[in-house]
Amino acid sequence: MKTGTITVHIADDHKILIDGIMAVLKTEKGINVVGYSLDGLSVLNWFDKNNAEILVLDIGMPKLDGIKVLRSLQTNGNLPKTIVLTSYNDVKLIKEVLKMGAKGFITKVSAGESIIEAIKTVHEGDMYFSGDIRNKIVNSFTGKKVSDEAYFNEYFGMLSDREYEILKLVAEEYSNKEIADTLHISSGTVETHKKNIMAKLGVKNAVGLAIYVVKHKLIE
Secondary structure (H helix, E strand, C coil): CCCCEEEEECCCCCCCHHHHHHHHCCCCCCEEEEEECCCCHHHHHHHHCCCCCEEEEECCCCCCCCCHHHHHHHHHHHEEEEEEEEEECCCHHHHHHHHCCCCCCEEEHHHHHHHHHHHHHHHCCEEEEEEHHHHHHHHHHCCCCCCCHHHHHHHHHCHHHHHHHHHHHHHCCHHHHHHHHHHCCCHHHHHHHHHHHHCCCCCHHHHHHHHHHHHHCCCC
16 A cells, blocks of 8 residues: 555446546546445445545445445444545435535546545545536525535535525525515514524624625625
8 A cells, every 4th residue: 555645445336437436546646546345335344344544435336325334334433534426416415425424525427527636625624526516506595506615615514404595595685574475484583594594604694694695606
């Protein structure tokens, strides 16, 4: 094993995809693939006896799917920094795996161009989402595209689904009453949600929230 390199284990049920990722990673001197698995159970068995700093993990695998692999590794306390690799870009799935400790999420179609950056970013302690994933998630509740990855990484996973909806409407310059009418809730409930959003985002009032939204390019 090389010293001073990032060690990586790749888990996917298609060997041809593993070979492709390994070929890309071989072009990067600072990354060393130390193993691979073709099913979820093999991932757990491998990590019982070995270590890798980064796990590139497919969600849809035989014997044990990626969700169960994440849950088991997390429960056993030996979960490496994990980048989820998937054919899907479902927002609920992304939120679920992030709650289980995953640090990145990339689609298979973007893996070739983003895997090196993803590994380096996650290894340094930051979260990584490929561009198609980032746009999908932000677009799901704003209806708009954003390019500010720092903002995305900062707020993603912090807000509830209802808070996302309200933040979207705030960004669209809806008043409390308009938000309440749109979501069929009371104005008082809207105000409570806005206070929670401000607390999570570290702003002190509605003006600060508006500035935050503009500053981080939530809307175009």
